[in-house]
Amino acid sequence: MPAREILANLFSTMYNNEMRNKKECLVVPASKLAQEVLRVLQKSKYIGEFEYIDDGIMGKLRVQLLGRINRCGVIKPRYPVKADAYYEWERRYLPAVNVGILVVSTSQGVMSHTEAMQKGLGGRLLGYVY
Missing domain, CATH: 3.30.1490.10 (Dna Ligase; domain 1)
Incomplete structure (x- = not known):
């Protein structure tokens, strides 16, 4: 079941994967607001590249992590x-x-x-x- 709070899910998924030293994470579901937030984080050098994956349902975001997020x-x-x-x-x-x-x-x-x-x-x- 997808999360109701898409931004809260985005931030917690990125943080949890950073703490486990993962190089990328998959965020479900995706939204336009989540993509805009990721652009801001990318511009500030907290994350690398990200891409939208259309799965026919709600979409997913694959985010490359750089290990720079502490919280x-x-x-x-x-x-x-x-x-x-x-x-x-x-x-x-x-x-x-x-x-x-x-x-x-x-x-x-x-x-x-x-x-x-x-x-x-x-x-x-x-x-x-x-």
Whole structure:
């Protein structure tokens, strides 16, 4: 039975496979939001390549792991954040300043909190990775 929380399943699958020193993982089910989150993680060099596998049902994501994820998780509820308030959320979810990223859904798409701060955008918190 597929998971209801696709992002929580994505983060927990990646974390569990990282802790077992696996080189890749298979995430079921796939979604467009999960693919956007993976693009942000790939841009930040936390994961390698990923691909969507169409199995005719819900789809799967094959993710290449690089061994750089120490902890990751979903943020529930998806708190709204103003453009100038990322620092307090950074203190809450990340171990130190400039260590890790918060994944944010903005009006211009899914991006890291540093990119959203540079663009002056607020949004909703989706997850954290460090």
